[in-house]
Amino acid sequence: MRRRERNSVRWTLPKGTPNPGETLEETALREVGEETGLNVRIVEPLTSIEYRFVLDGARIHKTVHYWLMEPTGGDLADHDHEFEQVRWVAFDEAPALLTFETERELVAVAAQRLGGRPPAGTLDEEPAT
Numbered sequence: 001m002r003r004r005e006r007n008s009v010r011w012t013l014p015k016g017t018p019n020p021g022e023t024l025e026e027t028a029l030r031e032v033g034e035e036t037g038l039n040v041r042i043v044e045p046l047t048s049i050e051y052r053f054v055l056d057g058a059r060i061h062k063t064v065h066y067w068l069m070e071p072t073g074g075d076l077a078d079h080d081h082e083f084e085q086v087r088w089v090a091f092d093e094a095p096a097l098l099t100f101e102t103e104r105e106l107v108a109v110a111a112q113r114l115g116g117r118p119p120a121g122t123l124d125e126e127p128a129t
Contacts, residue, residue, distance in 0.1 A: 002085040010099040015064045037078030040069040049102045
């Protein structure tokens with residue numbers, strides 16, 4: 001997903017904050033659906049990434065839990081419009097696109113687990129605007 005922030009463009013994987021009473025899995029499914037427009041199912045857990053940043057003078061520590069997922073329906077055109085563009089890309093394209101090294105490493109792990117093949121039921125690699 002591509003988003004402009006201040007003077008930069010960032011490509012990132014979907015992520016979000018749990019709603020009260022929501023499990024990590026429920027959060028992941030909801031956030032991926034909201035941010036990408038896709039309906040997905042969880043195949044297996046991947047890993048978590050921790051990072052820190054400063055927002056409005058406050059130091060934030062965040063842990064993001066990632067899951068290997070496959071689409072079951074939906075449409076990239078229905079993505080959250082806080083993002084300029086949402087794309088489904090091949091594993092070999094992701095390293096050049098993703099902004100953060102931790103996410104590039106995560107995609108490499110997912111590709112390795114799948115033997116370099118996308119999960120069953122994946123979409124065509126068409127960009128959505």
